[in-house]
Every structure is written in C-alpha cells, then in structure tokens.
Amino acid sequence: MNPDLWPVHALVDGLYASGVRRAVISPGSRNTPLVLALVEQGGMELFSHMDERSAAFFALGLARQADEPVALVCTSGTAAANYHPAVVEAYYSRVPLVVLTADRPAELREVGANQTIRQFQMFGAHVKWASEAPVPEDKPELALHMRSLALRAGLVAQSGPQGPVHLNVPLREPLLPPRRGECDALGHLPPLQVHAAAAPPCAPTALAQVEDRLARASRPAIVAGPMRPGRLAEALARFAARLGIPLFADILSQARDSEASVPFYDLALRAGCVPQPPDLVLRFGGEITSKALSSSLKRWGADVVVFDESPVYRDSLHLATQVVIGDPSEWLSQVTATVADWREYLDAWRRASERARQSVVDSPVWFEGEAVRIAVEALEPGHVLVLGNSRPIRDADALALPKAGVEIHANRGASGIDGVTSTALGHAVASGRPTLLVIGDVSFYHDINGLVAVQAVTSPVVVLLVHNGGGGIFRHLAQAERPDAIDWFTTPHALDFEPLVRTFGGQYGRAKDSGELAALLRDGLACPGLTVVEVRFPNDESPRVYRELVARLEAAVDVGSR
Structure with missing residues (x-):
C-alpha cells in the first residue's frame, strides 16, 4: 500500500x-x-x-x-x-x-x-x-x-x-x-459546492433584428440540423408550425414531426419539383445531411441567420449574413403571428414533399434505402435510433419519416464509420429503452469488438446490418466513374457476420424482403438483448434506384402540370 x-x-x-x-x-x-x-x-x-x-x-x-x-x-x-x-x-x-x-x-x-x-x-x-x-x-x-x-x-x-x-x-x-x-x-478537506449556470439566452437586440428581418420576408424557411432532444428542438418545431414557416428538418434534428416539416425535401430538390426559393433562412443545429439541400442553399442566395450556442458557430457553407449566439428557446416560444404568416408558402412546400413521398411509397422497390425506411418507420415513440454514417444516414434522411417521440442520434461530428456499434450500445444502456442501430457492413466490421458491451444492456437492441458487400457509398460518388478501379474504394469482402454475432451472445436473422424484415424487427424490438437482422443487396444497385425515384417524381410533376 x-x-x-x-x-x-x-x-x-x-x-x-x-x-x-x-x-x-x-x-x-x-x-x-x-x-x-x-x-x-x-x-x-x-x-x-x-x-x-x-x-x-x-x-x-x-x-x-x-x-x-x-x-x-x-x-x-x-x-x-x-x-x-x-x-x-x-x-x-x-x-x-x-x-x-x-x-x-x-x-x-x-x-x-x-x-x-x-x-x-x-x-x-x-x-x-x-x-x-x-x-x-x-x-x-x-x-x-x-x-x-x-x-x-x-x-x-x-x-x-x-x-x-x-x-x-x-x-x-x-x-x-x-x-x-x-x-x-x-x-478533513473543506466541503465543496458547485453552482453552474445554464446557457445564456440570445441578446434581445439581436433577436429584435431577426424579428424585423422576418417580418419583411416574403418566403422564409428554417433549416434544422442535428440537435439533441429537448427544449430547443421542441420550441423550434412549435415555432415553425405556429408561424407557418417551411421547416427543412434533418433526420437528426428531432423536429421532423413538426406540422411545418417538409420531410421529403431531399428528393423534391433533386427532381427540381419545388416552389420559389426562400428569401430568408433561419439556421439551427449542426451540419445537415442532405447534399441537395446544401447545394440549394448556396444557389438560392437568401439571407441566412445562423443561431448557435457558442461563438464557435457552425456555418460550413459560409452563407451567414447574421449570427446570433445563445439559447433561442425562450424567444422561439414567445414569437407569435404579430409577424407575417406564410402558410401558403408552407403549403406549396408540403405539396412538393408529399409528391416525393408518394414516389417512394406508392411503388416500393426492395433496395437498401427501402430497408432503412421500413426500419426507421417501425420504431415507436420512446424508442432510440442510432444511424450509421455513409449510406444509412443518407437513406434515412432522404426516405424516412419517423414517428413523433423517436430519439435519433448519429456520430456526425467527424462522421467516421468507426465506433458506431459501441456508441449505439452506450445509448441503449443510458436510455434503458429499445434501441435500433442501422449500420453498413464495413462500419459494423470496424467495431466488432464493441459488441462485448452487450453484457451491460438490459433492453432490446436491434442492429439492422445493411450488407452490400463493401463501401456501397462510392457507387454514388465520383469514384464510380472509374469501374476499372472501383474495388479499391468499395473494398469487397466475403465476411460472414452470423458466427461473430453469436460469439457475443446475439440473435441473428436474415431478411430477404420487406415482410420478413418487418417481422424480424418487431420480434427483436420486443426481446431484451442483442438481435442482428441482416439484409443483403448488390453493391451497385442503390444509385440506379435513386435515379429511378427522381425520374418518377419528375414524370409525375410533368404530367400533373399539363
């Protein structure tokens, strides 16, 4: 000693x-x-x-x-x-x-x-x-x-x-x-007391300027990036609905269930089937997932007000015309329709979103994006969803509308594919609630050691393992233009994950269609412990299906406009 x-x-x-x-x-x-x-x-x-x-x-x-x-x-x-x-x-x-x-x-x-x-x-x-x-x-x-x-x-x-x-x-x-x-x-050491203050609210003068600019806007919109569940996300969802402002809510915003949400904006923007662009954008949260929305923000040329808790504010597109530091939750809860009401503009965006939704659900195609959509929309209020990087989060953002009350998380700070399984298990342990992880095969392989933490889990944990034989995201990127070298990026493999899952005490199932997937997810979310549900798809299929979805949406709008 x-x-x-x-x-x-x-x-x-x-x-x-x-x-x-x-x-x-x-x-x-x-x-x-x-x-x-x-x-x-x-x-x-x-x-x-x-x-x-x-x-x-x-x-x-x-x-x-x-x-x-x-x-x-x-x-x-x-x-x-x-x-x-x-x-x-x-x-x-x-x-x-x-x-x-x-x-x-x-x-x-x-x-x-x-x-x-x-x-x-x-x-x-x-x-x-x-x-x-x-x-x-x-x-x-x-x-x-x-x-x-x-x-x-x-x-x-x-x-x-x-x-x-x-x-x-x-x-x-x-x-x-x-x-x-x-x-x-x-x-005998003296006692210690700590008093820490909450984040300060935004400066009233800054908020007054925002209200003035908002009152002069013809077509305002809100872009909500990743946020934690809680006061800010709830206040923002209610604010958008109360004033009738279109809300482009990222899958991680915790606000996609708002009455003002435009959930399928990604597909609508890809197809160009949208109303006039906004002239003012209020920006909250972290970096958004949708490349189509990022490209549109740069093209629109609207004034952009960025709200952030910290002077280390997030604006990777360098579009901010005004930056407001602090917690805007109280202001969002108090602003009323003393400013203008933009419900006609919201309705136009909602119609565009609904057309995009119909192109997805009316003629479903069994591909990895559809598997992700089915899984996300199967969750009930109170469940926890963790999305893997690469394709899973992009598919969920573009195609899925989760139920209100589903908490959604992802490692989007550095957006790596490592450690995602361990992160999800941490969420499951801390929440004590049914948790779904949607992850690709390469990312799952990266953190296979993380499954040892399953022993600390008491609630159901379901892993939807989207197996496309390697890094399928590169089929969506410029590397796909080099078929002679694509394998250096997709890293094809022949790993069999079932024995690994069972080594860590998990249950394993494989779904070959949407019906089997829904059944396996339902059973897994009702069973404490680890369940891995694997779905397999060709590595090059996803880009083709997305092109077909966009073409179908373009055709539907073209017919409707005649």
Missing part, C-alpha cells in the same frame, strides 16, 4: 462534484489507483470495457444520451492513444467526456521506460482543455489541488459548447492506494 496515493480519492470527489455519474474503465496496471478510487467512491455507475477504442465510443453514447459528462479511465501507453477517434468525434459533436489517462512520473519519461509515451496534451486541439495532475503525495494541499483539477475538468466539459477534456495523471509505484475509509485526511 502506498500512503502517498490517498489524494486520488479527492480527485474522484472532484469528478463527482462536477456532475460525473458514470465512468468507463479499461483494464491496466498504472490506472489501479484511479480504478480503486472510483469503485470506493460508491456514487457512480461503472462499466468495464477491455478495448479502449470501443470503450471510448461507448462512453460517448452514454454521455450524449444522458446529456451529462462521462469519465474514461485507462492505463498508460497506447491504451490512451486508442481513445483518440472518439475524442475527435466528441469534440466536433459537442459531447462531454472527461478523459483520465494514467501515466508514469516525470523521471520515467524519455528514458526508455516500458509503456511510456508522450501523453500530456496528446489529443492536441481535439480537447477543450488539458492539464496534468501532480504526482500524488501525502499532503492535504495537494489533495485539494487534485480535487479542483477534476472539478474544473468536469465543468469545462459541460460548458458551451460541450466537449472532451483531458487530465493526465502520473502515478508512482507501489500502485495500491489506501482504502477510502482509511484516509482520515480526506474527511
């Missing part, structure tokens, strides 16, 4: 005081003091995950679902480096993670000591804040310092915009700390 290590208990108390209630631990020796301090603190829910890369994405899912910080704890060396992909995703998708990496003390660095790398500030610009704790000693003032470092880490992670922070913790052997109940000095 090392009596100098008792301040690690104070460090964990600082985490708890900041609002950390969950921690994901990966095994190791150097992080022993941190692990034991977390176990003995007694107030946190702890998870053990043996693969650091998957563990970090699992923590990301926990944190985003609960909207609270989650701690990650690992040993020294490359274990910490495996956290990096999830740290990057957390930074760009604004998810609060507190990364604790155990390390060797200074005298063992750069001298060839085992399992020792340059850990301090190893995540570079992809964390909001980074610091290094002192090597613990039997000193109350040092314990106070470690407690305040941990407190600061948790608070910074939660401040707007939320994101990951990194605290490197060097530890000397021997690595067994005193038990918490044996640390008399810990009880």
